[in-house]
Amino acid sequence: MYMNTSGTSRRSYSLTFLGKKVGRHHSVTPAGKQIAWETTIGSTEEPEEPEEPSQSGHAPVLEQDLENLPGSVPELKERRPSPKFPNPQFQQYGNNAPDTHRHKNPWRRRWAAFRRWIAADRRKRNVQGSSESQLGVGSDAREAERSQELKIYIPYESAELCIAEIAEDMKAMKRRHLQTVQELEENFQFTAQETQERILQKVRSHYQNKLNTVRRFLDLYQDKVEEKKADLEKKVAELTAHNERLLEEQRAERRRWKEETQQWQREKSKMLELFSSRLDALHCHQASTLQELQMARQEIGQVQEILIVSSSQAQQEAAEEEEGSDKKEQTETCSVSDQPLEGANARLEELKESLYQKEREITELLEAERIPVPPVPQPHCSVLLPTVITKAHEICSVVPESRALLHQMIKDNQVALAEARDKLRLHLQTAKQDSNDKEKTPRQEGSDESSLSFLQETVREHEVCQIALDYIKSGECPVMNDCEMSELEDILGQETLPTAQRTVKGIGQQLLLLQDQLKREKEEKKKVVENYTSERAMRKKYYNMVEEMKGKIRVFCRIRPVTRSEATQGGAVVVAKLDDYSVTVETQRGPREFQFDKVLSTEASQEDLFQDVNRLMQSVIDGYNVCIFAYGQTGSGKTFTMVGDKDQKNPGIMPRSFNAIFDIMRENGSKFDFKVSAYMLELYNDRLQDLFVSQAGEAHAQTQPHGPTRRVEIKRNRKGVVFAQGAETKEASSAQELYALFQQACANRHISATKMNVESSRSHLIVGIMVESRNLTNGSVNTGKLSLVDLAGSERAAKTGAKDHQLKEANSINKSLSALGDVISALSAELPHVPYRNSKLTQVMQDSLGGNAKTLMIVNISPSEYNLDETLTSLVYATRVKAITNNAQRNVDSKEIAQLKEVIMKLKSGQAVEEVDV
Numbered sequence: 047m048y049m050n051t052s053g054t055s056r057r058s059y060s061l062t063f064l065g066k067k068v069g070r071h072h073s074v075t076p077a078g079k080q081i082a083w084e085t086t087i088g089s090t091e092e093p094e095e096p097e098e099p100s101q102s103g104h105a106p107v108l109e110q111d112l113e114n115l116p117g118s119v120p121e122l123k124e125r126r127p128s129p130k131f132p133n134p135q136f137q138q139y140g141n142n143a144p145d146t147h148r149h150k151n152p153w154r155r156r157w158a159a160f161r162r163w164i165a166a167d168r169r170k171r172n173v174q175g176s177s178e179s180q181l182g183v184g185s186d187a188r189e190a191e192r193s194q195e196l197k198i199y200i201p202y203e204s205a206e207l208c209i210a211e212i213a214e215d216m217k218a219m220k221r222r223h224l225q226t227v228q229e230l231e232e233n234f235q236f237t238a239q240e241t242q243e244r245i246l247q248k249v250r251s252h253y254q255n256k257l258n259t260v261r262r263f264l265d266l267y268q269d270k271v272e273e274k275k276a277d278l279e280k281k282v283a284e285l286t287a288h289n290e291r292l293l294e295e296q297r298a299e300r301r302r303w304k305e306e307t308q309q310w311q312r313e314k315s316k317m318l319e320l321f322s323s324r325l326d327a328l329h330c331h332q333a334s335t336l337q338e339l340q341m342a343r344q345e346i347g348q349v350q351e352i353l354i355v356s357s358s359q360a361q362q363e364a365a366e367e368e369e370g371s372d373k374k375e376q377t378e379t380c381s382v383s384d385q386p387l388e389g390a391n392a393r394l395e396e397l398k399e400s401l402y403q404k405e406r407e408i409t410e411l412l413e414a415e416r417i418p419v420p421p422v423p424q425p426h427c428s429v430l431l432p433t434v435i436t437k438a439h440e441i442c443s444v445v446p447e448s449r450a451l452l453h454q455m456i457k458d459n460q461v462a463l464a465e466a467r468d469k470l471r472l473h474l475q476t477a478k479q480d481s482n483d484k485e486k487t488p489r490q491e492g493s494d495e496s497s498l499s500f501l502q503e504t505v506r507e508h509e510v511c512q513i514a515l516d517y518i519k520s521g522e523c524p525v526m527n528d529c530e531m532s533e534l535e536d537i538l539g540q541e542t543l544p545t546a547q548r549t550v551k552g553i554g555q556q557l558l559l560l561q562d563q564l565k566r567e568k569e570e571k572k573k574v575v576e577n578y579t580s581e582r583a584m585r586k587k588y589y590n591m592v593e594e595m596k597g598k599i600r601v602f603c604r605i606r607p608v609t610r611s612e613a614t615q616g617g618a619v620v621v622a623k624l625d626d627y628s629v630t631v632e633t634q635r636g637p638r639e640f641q642f643d644k645v646l647s648t649e650a651s652q653e654d655l656f657q658d659v660n661r662l663m664q665s666v667i668d669g670y671n672v673c674i675f676a677y678g679q680t681g682s683g684k685t686f687t688m689v690g691d692k693d694q695k696n697p698g699i700m701p702r703s704f705n706a707i708f709d710i711m712r713e714n715g716s717k718f719d720f721k722v723s724a725y726m727l728e729l730y731n732d733r734l735q736d737l738f739v740s741q742a743g744e745a746h747a748q749t750q751p752h753g754p755t756r757r758v759e760i761k762r763n764r765k766g767v768v769f770a771q772g773a774e775t776k777e778a779s780s781a782q783e784l785y786a787l788f789q790q791a792c793a794n795r796h797i798s799a800t801k802m803n804v805e806s807s808r809s810h811l812i813v814g815i816m817v818e819s820r821n822l823t824n825g826s827v828n829t830g831k832l833s834l835v836d837l838a839g840s841e842r843a844a845k846t847g848a849k850d851h852q853l854k855e856a857n858s859i860n861k862s863l864s865a866l867g868d869v870i871s872a873l874s875a876e877l878p879h880v881p882y883r884n885s886k887l888t889q890v891m892q893d894s895l896g897g898n899a900k901t902l903m904i905v906n907i908s909p910s911e912y913n914l915d916e917t918l919t920s921l922v923y924a925t926r927v928k929a930i931t932n933n934a935q936r937n938v939d940s941k942e943i944a945q946l947k948e949v950i951m952k953l954k955s956g957q958a959v960e961e962v963d964v
């Protein structure tokens with residue numbers, strides 16, 4: 047047998063039984079040394095009893111033995127592991143382990159006995175060897191014998207015992223080994239746990255620090271927000287004050303306009319009165335002239351009768367002459383009878399002349415009455431006055447009725463003059479008394495002054511009239527110096543001279559003046575109306591701005607053109623756009639006006655509409671939630687507005703938004719890093735469907751026994767932002783890519799033909815576009831969401847002709863719209879409970895109605911009388927929506943929060959988190 051130590055912690059046994067190797071075992075000795083020994087059984091000789099172990103234990107024996115083997119004791123000692131290991135279990139195997147402990151191990155005990163036995167045997171053999179050398183045996187034979195002697199012959203039972211012990215020993219070792227492994231594992235776990243806890247602690251403290259920083263940031267932000275809020279409130283107050291000022295100005299303008307109109311009306315009526323009184327006078331004059339004419343005609347008739355009588359008398363006398371009467375007598379008679387005839391003829395000629403004159407005058411007057419006389423240069427008073435007086439006097443002297451009329455006029459004027467004088471006197475007396483009695487207000491004084499001047503004017507008018515009439519009566523012309531003449535011209539300028547010619551010309555001039563004034567008034571009125579309209583538009587604009595600042599939902603109204611079917615039905619157009627902000631509907635009870643943030647007429651193009659929508663795209667990029675939805679009866683143009691026409695010649699809000707978002711992104715590409723993703727859903731028969739999954743694909747998935755059944759559900763995050771759980775979200779890197787996704791989704795939408803619309807949407811379309819923008823300067827992240835909703839239209843089955851499954855669809859659509867109506871009513875009435883949960887549609891739109899989004903509603907209406915009821919319902923509905931207030935907030939995370947969110951996302955998805963991430 048030989049024994050070898052290699053100084054390692056492994057031990058190997060190699061057993062040879064009856065000349066054969068029976069096995070090799072490795073084990074770790076407690077002392078950590080490797081021992082290999084071989085046992086060859088060659089004799090049945092019983093070994094000597096081993097020596098009793100010495101008091102000092104077996105260790106010295108072992109070291110002694112080991113000195114003869116490869117690997118000396120010092121080397122072995124060196125290789126022994128130092129008792130560094132903290133585990134006491136392992137310490138017991140170290141060199142410092144107490145002997146008592148060693149002896150407790152049965153195997154060790156036996157092993158020690160065995161080694162002692164071997165040592166004794168060796169000693170015995172050495173003794174034998176030395177005696178033989180002394181006898182001088184040949185060296186070769188001795189060598190062979192020595193090699194033979196090196197073998198130790200162990201009795202079979204001992205070997206068996208030994209093997210059994212070794213086996214037992216090995217089992218025990220195995221157990222200990224396993225135990226050690228287990229302990230190692232436990233220890234490792236314990237250590238790993240400790241390390242993990244340490245890391246967690248570190249992470250926690252790191253997070254805590256970050257959180258504190260974030261809190262500080264938040265406080266700063268809060269302060270800034272407060273400042274901003276105060277600023278905005280100030281601005282709102284300023285705008286309100288400005289609005290008030292504008293309103294006040296408008297009221298003042300209106301008052302002024304009203305006063306001016308009244309003044310103008312007063313002046314107009316005064317002028318008309320004057321004109322009619324002048325006309326009356328003219329008619330009187332005309333009537334008297336006609337009467338005169340009549341009388342002249344009668345006179346002519348009488349003269350003609352006299353002429354006839356005289357001619358018959360002449361004939362008679364001629365006959366008598368024939369009978370031979372006295373010629374002298376005849377001549378006398380004849381000369382006597384000729385005398386009245388000549389007078390009558392002269393009178394007749396005179397009358398005729400006067401008649402023609404009168405007729406000419408009347409014609410002139412009538413002409414002047416009919417045609418407004420352009421202002422002609424007045425003849426000089428010095429020429430005009432004597433002519434007028436002479437002519438008037440002539441008429442009066444020739445026509446007795448005129449004379450009588452003149453006398454009457456003089457009398458009347460005298461009476462009127464006396465009355466006017468009395469009135470003036472009375473007024474002066476009263477005024478004098480009043481001025482003595484009390485102090486007057488400026489207004490009273492003004493009215494007194496005006497009535498005094500009126501009375502003075504009346505008196506003066508009558509006085510002038512009196513002088514004129516007196517002159518006409520006498521036929522004299524007044525002798526006037528230049529000063530008097532100019533005074534008279536002034537009077538004539540005031541048109542107080544009652545001559546017909548003057549009157550007519552004055553009336554013509556007055557008419558012209560009136561026309562001029564009317565024109566001016568009209569222009570002024572037009573200007574006032576224009577000012578008022580522009581001011582009204584401005585006021586509405588400011589009002590809308592204030593409302594928007596307050597967070598009110600914006601509502602646009604779009605009137606679509608009359609469709610062909612409506613035209614064939616012959617329904618009248620009952621809807622009209624009043625201005626950019628008002629629409630009017632002709633109802634049976636009269637016109638009804640509705641006000642919105644914008645009204646788009648039938649002529650408004652898709653570009654016009656998008657111009658007002660475009661600014662919301664910037665809000666999305668800035669991190670706001672924005673919702674744009676179209677509402678209206680079926681066939682009113684919702685899909686046209688939101689999506690566009692079929693061949694996309696007139697793209698609607700959705701495709702335009704895609705382009706606008708990517709345009710803004712491109713412009714800001716140097717400052718931000720953007721990410722765009724989208725989901726597209728439809729709410730069909732009260733079930734949410736992912737439009738990125740085709741109906742065929744979904745049907746296939748349903749038929750699979752363990753196929754993935756997608757269930758899309760509406761959830762809200764802590765900030766109240768709605769998101770679709772279970773819906774596929776796809777990323778897009780360009781507007782074209784996003785549009786391709788949109789087209790893919792639209793292809794999966796439920797559409798069918800009804801009587802009202804050949805391409806009627808049978809579901810609500812919901813498109814969500816998420817835009818994440820990371821600021822490259824400060825690392826903050828904005829997350830905006832744009833929700834575009836094309837609602838299905840409310841419909842009446844009788845009108846649309848819906849049957850079977852279309853009826854079911856219509857019921858579902860109407861039910862969800864009615865739930866939407868309930869939500870709108872509750873929000874506009876500011877009720878404490880808003881029934882969002884009554885329908886999936888209202889759940890989807892929860893953050894857009896009364897939530898934290900900037901919302902725009904487009905109410906689409908038909909202009910036709912055929913849809914009057916639905917149009918009125920839609921407009922009332924939209925008016926209610928205008929009253930709803932949202933609280934739009936920006937979704938901004940600082941760099942740290944964004945990073946932490948990323949870490950949380952990674953942890954949630956089971957990804958490894960590195961120190962760098964934290």
Ligand SMILES: Nc1ncnc2c1ncn2[C@@H]1O[C@H](COP(=O)(O)OP(=O)(O)OP(=O)(O)O)[C@@H](O)[C@H]1O
Binds near residue numbers: 607
């Ligand atoms: N502003 C418009 N200019 C021109 N055509 C329009 C306009 N609005 C709507 N139309 C036309 O009217 C028809 C009906 O419009 P659309 O399909 O958009 O109605 P809808 O409200 O979406 O109906 P439904 O609720 O049934 O889906 C379409 O042919 C559309 O092209």
